[in-house]
Amino acid sequence: MTQQPTNSAARAGGVAAPPPTGPVRLTINGQQHTLQLAPWTTLLDALREYLHLTGTKKGCDHGQCGACTVLVDGKRINSCLTLAVMHEDEDITTIEGLGTPETLHPLQQAFVDHDAFQCGYCTPGQICSAQGLLNEGRAHTEAEIREHMSGNVCRCGAYVGILNAVKEVVDRKSSEHRS
DSSP: OOOOOOSHHHHTTSOOOOOOOEEEEEEETTEEEEEEEOTTOBHHHIIIIISOOTTSOOSSSSSSSOTTEEEETTEEEEGGGSBGGGGTTSEEEOGGGTOOSSSOOHHHHHHHHTTOOSSOSSHHHHHHHHHHHHHHTOOOSHHHHHHHTTTOOOTTOOHHHHHHHHHHHHHHHHHHHHO
């Protein structure tokens, strides 16, 4: 007895049907976007492949390097580990939403001032993670900053500059709150 093909690709002569998609409404850097996405599209892929916001990097694609860190409602997340559809009605901020080339965000300026990058690949994730750290208000000492930033890997080893940049902005924010 010959077994009949059971999937649509085999029945259609070997051409796979396109994946099912649906509208996903995302607010990214203050702008509303409606994308037609497959339900399994990660937030990282939605940002990079559909919106061409390539500042957020695909590093390990397993949530272990932090290159894909973005902010969702002010909290840092690894965008490679979450589905885009899970973030409808939330405020997503990428590195492109933190500053402009004309007016750098304080963390971006501190990274420049402290030479906190070499190749720059991890820098967007480092900066977004640092902004999340500031939003959380839990890291004040160098040891606390190191601990809370430990999920962000820099393959070039620019950790001293990264720590100094983040500490500068943390200290500045703390002194503003005391004033």
